[in-house]
Amino acid sequence: MKDYYLILGVSRGATTRQIRRAFRRRVKELHPDVGGPTADSAAFREVAEAYATLGRPERRRSYDALLARRESPPPPPPRRRRTAHGAAREIALEVVLSPREAREGGVFSLVVPLRGPCDACGGWGGFLGVCPRCGGWGECETRLAFDLVVPPGAPAASRLECPLDAWGVPGARLTIFLRTAPGVPD
Numbered sequence: 001m002k003d004y005y006l007i008l009g010v011s012r013g014a015t016t017r018q019i020r021r022a023f024r025r026r027v028k029e030l031h032p033d034v035g036g037p038t039a040d041s042a043a044f045r046e047v048a049e050a051y052a053t054l055g056r057p058e059r060r061r062s063y064d065a066l067l068a069r070r071e072s073p074p075p076p077p078p079r080r081r082r083t084a085h086g087a088a089r090e091i092a093l094e095v096v097l098s099p100r101e102a103r104e105g106g107v108f109s110l111v112v113p114l115r116g117p118c119d120a121c122g123g124w125g126g127f128l129g130v131c132p133r134c135g136g137w138g139e140c141e142t143r144l145a146f147d148l149v150v151p152p153g154a155p156a157a158s159r160l161e162c163p164l165d166a167w168g169v170p171g172a173r174l175t176i177f178l179r180t181a182p183g184v185p186d
């Protein structure tokens with residue numbers, strides 16, 4: 001990304017009038033017809049391009065915003081996640097069964113959205129700069145899909161716990177609160 005301010009030789013805070021003046025001065029220096037032997041058409045085009053942007057307040061604003069984004073310092077390297085080192089994460093889920101479902105049991109397909117370690121960088125956040133997949137956080141949104149098998153005659157309220165290491169989410173534990181509610185349709 002070119003620095004149009006540098007090309008025109010003005011400060012970032014220059015007024016439109018100062019920019020116009022700087023443009024005219026640079027044109028005189030560079031224009032093929034005026035500049036004679038020092039003329040440089042590539043440089044002239046660059047100056048014209050710079051003025052076309054900085055000389056128009058609306059374009060200048062978008063350019064400034066872009067410039068600020070480009071020049072903002074890179075995000076600090078993410079800290080390793082504590083969850084990868086033991087602190088268990090609790091994922092709780094409530095499953096409400098109808099009286100018939102509780103009585104007869106069944107297999108219920110569930111999908112739990114959760115954040116898991118990024119498989120692109122292995123949860124590290126990136127080796128060669130910031131990982132493009134997870135943005136350096138080491139975690140990505142994943143979906144945990146599984147079938148919950150409820151045996152017939154499930155108690156009105158039960159609590160099931162399952163560590164998720166085997167599901168690819170180390171250090172996390174899934175707790176399912178199973179309850180039966182009379183008003184729930186089958």
Ligand SMILES: [Zn+2]
Binds near residue numbers: 119123131133
């Ligand atoms: Zn990653």
